Amino acid sequence: MKLLNTRVLGIIGIIGAPWIFIDFINNGLYDHFIATSVSGVRNFVFMTGWLCSVMGLYQLNAMGTKRWQKVVMLVQILLLLLGDCWNIFEMFAPDSPSPIYYALNFLWPIAGLFMVVTGIVILLAKKLRGWKRYIPLLAGLWFPEMLLVYYAFQNSMFALVISGIYSTIVFSLLGFVLAAGDYSPVHKNRLYKIE
Numbered sequence: 001m002k003l004l005n006t007r008v009l010g011i012i013g014i015i016g017a018p019w020i021f022i023d024f025i026n027n028g029l030y031d032h033f034i035a036t037s038v039s040g041v042r043n044f045v046f047m048t049g050w051l052c053s054v055m056g057l058y059q060l061n062a063m064g065t066k067r068w069q070k071v072v073m074l075v076q077i078l079l080l081l082l083g084d085c086w087n088i089f090e091m092f093a094p095d096s097p098s099p100i101y102y103a104l105n106f107l108w109p110i111a112g113l114f115m116v117v118t119g120i121v122i123l124l125a126k127k128l129r130g131w132k133r134y135i136p137l138l139a140g141l142w143f144p145e146m147l148l149v150y151y152a153f154q155n156s157m158f159a160l161v162i163s164g165i166y167s168t169i170v171f172s173l174l175g176f177v178l179a180a181g182d183y184s185p186v187h188k189n190r191l192y193k194i195e
Contacts, residue, residue, distance in 0.1 A: 006178045009056035013175025016049015020171075021164030040090030047087055047111075050139075050171060051080040056178040057122065057136060064125035076118045079111035112143025132177045139170045 004012075023042040027034045054076050063069040086104035089096065119137030126133060146163040153159035 004052070004055075006056040006059050006181070009052040009059070010175040010178025010180070013049045013053035013056070014172050014179060015175075016046050016052070017171035017175060018168045019043070019046040019049070021168045024160040024164045035090055035094040037091050037094055040087050040092075040094060044084060044087035044091065046167075046171075047080060047084045047108075049175065051077065051084065053139075053171070053174045053178060054080060054118070060127065060178075062125065062127045062133075062136070063118070063121045064127060069121055069125060072118055072121045076111070076114055079107055079114055083107045083111045109143060112140075112146075115140035115143065128177065132181075135170065135173045135177050139174045142167050142170055 019042045023039050023046070026042075027036065027039045054073065057063065058070075058073045058077065063073045082104060086101070086107060089098075089101050089104060093101065116137070117140070119140035122128065122136040123133055142163075145166055149159045149162050153162075
């Protein structure tokens with residue numbers, strides 16, 4: 001998984017962060033959502049950025065070094081990869097009647113909810129220092145926040161803007177944790193706790 005260094009993965013995460021917000025504004029959410037090829041592209045860019053950030057955290061062993069901790073991260077990566085398959089499907093066949101399309105679409109909320117588990121594992125591992133160790137959990141809380149705001153404000157423009165701003169901020173910070181840190185072996189002890 002060392003195809004890209006953590007800084008590059010973080011930069012990709014930052015670039016991908018605002019695209020879900022842009023899609024919310026242009027295409028709505030849930031019952032007001034309009035599936036389009038352009039929406040598939042935006043969602044792909046967002047989820048790929050999210051995936052790159054999680055892969056960077058995996059490279060840092062931010063979740064810890066125990067087998068079950070690695071399994072949690074690998075499940076998160078798998079869910080994001082499969083969710084990105086739906087985005088690709090949406091690019092070429094928006095609103096497809098295929099059962100595969102709907103099965104892959106269901107992985108979006110599962111990946112969002114599972115990020116809470118991933119964030120808790122990273123927080124409890126205490127590998128990242130200071131405020132950085134809370135960011136994966138804040139990113140994990142995005143999907144539950146979006147559901148609460150959606151139901152509280154009946155999918156209004158206000159709900160889309162609040163959820164979009166929240167996602168843009170936390171996923172940008174998730175990428176920033178990786179992009180701004182020097183996690184090279186020489187500097188690891190200053191920024192990153194090693195067991």
